[in-house]
Amino acid sequence: MPVSLEQSTPVHELARLLTGPARHDGPRYAALAARVQELLGTGALPVGTRLPAERELAEALGVSRVTVASAYRTLREEGYARTRHGSGTVTELPRTPAAAWPLPLDGEDAVNLAHAAPPASPHLLPAYTRALELLPGVLATSGYHPDGLPALRQAVADRFTARGLPTDPEQVLVTAGVMDAVGLVTSALLNPGDRVLIEHPTYPSAVRMLTSLGALPVPVPVDADDPDALVAAADVAARQSAPRMAYLMPDHSNPTGASLSAAGRRRLAATLWQQGTIALVDEVAADLELDHPDRTPPPPYAAGVPDSATVTVGGLSKSVWGGLRVGWVRTDAALTARLADVYAQRQLSVGVLDQLAASFLVADLDRVLVDRRAELRANRDLLRELLAEHLPDWTVSASTGGLSLWCRLPEGLSSAALTRAALAEGVRVAEGRAFGTGAAFDDHLRLPIVRPGAELREAVPVLARVARAVHGRADRGPSSSVRAV
Template sequence: MVDRSLSARSLELLLGDWRGRGSAYESLADRIRLLVVDGRIPVETRLPAERDLADRLGVSRTTVAAAYRRLRELDHLHSVRGSGSVARLPGAPAILPAAFESEYLDFSKAAPPALPWLSDLAREAAADLPGHLGDSGYDPIGILPLRQAIADRYAQRGLPTSPDQIMVTIGAQHAIALVSRAVLGRGDRALIEMPTYPHAYEALRGAGARLVGSPVVPHAGAGPKGATGAGAGAAAALDADREEAASLVQSIRHSNPAIAYLMPDFQNPTGRTMSRESRARVLDAAARQGTVVMADETIAELDIDRAETFPPMAADGPAVLIGSVGKTIWGGIRVGWIRADRPLIRRLLAVRAPGDLGTPILEQLLVARAIERMDDVLALRREQLLAGRELVERRVAELLPEWQVPHVDGGIVTWIGLGAPVSSQLVLAARQEGLIITAGPRFGVDGAFERFLRVPICQSLEATDAALQALARAWRSLGGVPLGEPDPELLASVV
């Protein structure tokens, strides 16, 4: 039974600037198909009635009817008597990516491959397991050896921490959702960076939040061609950092959010890092307003060649920290954590109980072992990310010289400027070339960021080179710059 519907206004916001150079109905069908494939329109969501959408978009009902018919032909829409037109995915591949891994390169996930010695850690963890078999195994806060290891790691990074300030979770996404449910009441405001990590704003919305955005821009340094001098690049980055901090402070003061979700280090997707000065300013403003700052530090230690060393954000003021091993050890190890003051940890325990009864013990033991070797882990990842960054910069300059690639100094992605609002069309064309990649608007909430594409730098060099070649073919298939300038009334939705 369909239990979700999308209003014409909501779909209009998701569509953004959907008009291409072809027929209107084909352009509309392509954009809706992209929204379904990207997950921005969930499967089994009822789309607006043809007449309602036509009125909202200012097109004829015939255009919308033809677009819906095209989507039905492509098996992205089906009709349910009494429920209208419902979004769907054609068959298992889009739901079960493993079934067609040999057919597609999947660059929609920014995550490195597993550690080469992960199986050794698993055997060591299995040897540790007998010491934990004497109780029920339901563990809502985390085993002490792992909480101690996480606390010690924070201390090594400059933030004294005790194990009772740590809750172990089932990955970072679980941690973000738990904090959101513990802090937010329905209708409360939540401040997010724009663009931002999509699953974070989904968790905030799931907890009933009204989202307030604050802009983030890449802090580009000197690229491989040396197009920007080091001094000029540093000055531009400092100016951008101060502007972003001022915007965050203003948003906190004016909107009085209950929570603010930030990625201070190597932000996903822009790759920028917030300065210590800006962190302190934002945290001070949040403390004055009673806003809880949730700092996502899942990528914080993935430094390539950043000039400055940064402690955890809570070293500069009150902040709840989110961590995990998904970007360092492997995404298949579903272990994350929350570092917070003890009263909030107690609230989190109460919020957690109705949803799950704890993190698997064997995986916790594996992560405890892995943290003991975290310096080795980070050295390996630094080497991999350096090679990935250099390959992306070099191959984009060769294959797609009109694109702009920010020179990131850490993290797992780069936020490429395409020079035209064509990200969604490019992503659809890339699928025809065997590449799955996420369109820029997926990282916003209002159809913006069509001028950008997030490209991971953390996958294998062979896969990355193949992905860039697929993007180059897709770009050429669109004629280089497939769209003209958008209508003036749509400019506000384009970044």
């Protein structure tokens, strides 16, 4: 849980945090800077913390002032701090993620495990067949539906209501996919310099979108083994950072698969509402419970607070197909109308044929999900078996749903190095740092469960062979465990 530096003498509290172990090859100032980066990446040191004066911190740590000054300079050069006249040195995060986030590629000569994008559902073509039957009836109209096709808005509203969140069609706005919805909400409600709580790790494209708007991500750690720990951590971060917004995935979070309990989401929703923080809730994986699909799911995150406190986004990219670019926004009617005005300025309408097909799929989504869940469950179980057989020293998250497994690598194995080596052997994966801020999560790897079993059987032995080679080279190279002070 992040430590509040305001509750004790800042210099001594920061010194206590900085005396933890850190692995870094190089001089002491570099180890000190690396330790600050690590604390910022995990959320243990809040973004926006004013660092002590160089002389004060040097005395508290028992090092020279030159060491602290050099560490501060390194932090500024690498984007982890800024210094302004009269305000001292303040922590921040780099404006761009440390790791590249590869675009999805089809047809390449590699097994693609970089993206959690499943193939099309068998229910997709029948839905378009039905949509084509209705298309002649709308051809005489303009074809523009800025808010969304009425039938689709009704279907989405009905599904929210059935899940325990009463919703009218006027509270729903149709968009061209989930990330289009996220982009609409963030661009309409955020200003440059606004702080946004994010789960850490989280979806890379969301972080890139926030930073492109000039927003400042405030990471809050996610523990797949204790998902509700996010609630207390977010409470501390919200009180310290006064964020304008929080981007959350309370159901099968990407990449960890963690899900908040019913009580946890009620507490978190109430906490953020009381702090005046708008919750932007991404439900793209909310329906992908794999272990207990027949169990009554927790109510939607927004069920326990006023409609204006939460903006919920969802879509069909994971349950049906990424090529079906249909998503939605759900919030109170006044804010929905405001967002619709903003959206109309950049896009007059999502395609009518796509919306007609989506209206059938949303209305029949429970039946559609039976096949998707069975497919993902089989792939997940196979992948776990393959990892246990070929990579028994990897620690695999124990999530009950979602689209991927979040794996902790053994000490000394770099996700970035593994990613580069695996691609040379015909397996594309996304390095762990892509899912965090700064240099966090180089000791993790996300493995999607969306590819067929044959591809998983081909890829995992390659990863095992590459991991042994990369780890072996690291073991033979010079390294030392350096304490930050």
